[in-house]
Amino acid sequence: MATMCPACSGLITTGPDCPCGEEMEDGGPAADYFGPYSPYFNAAFESTGCVHLFTCPACGSHSLLYIPLREV
């Protein structure tokens, strides 16, 4: 059985609400920004989930969100 990240696959397009009230946007896997060996990226997550960088279009703040993989 294979697993996939629902956010990478486009099944999740909206992020969490920013404290400012706007909805944050998925900027893609955090590894694309920080690299797989950065302190932002926990290797323990890599096998079971995908860490995405969400940014707020209104205030520019961003947060990392762990997306659990789904079985397909």
Ligand SMILES: [Zn+2]
């Ligand atoms: Zn992903």
Ligand SMILES: [Zn+2]
């Ligand atoms: Zn915001």
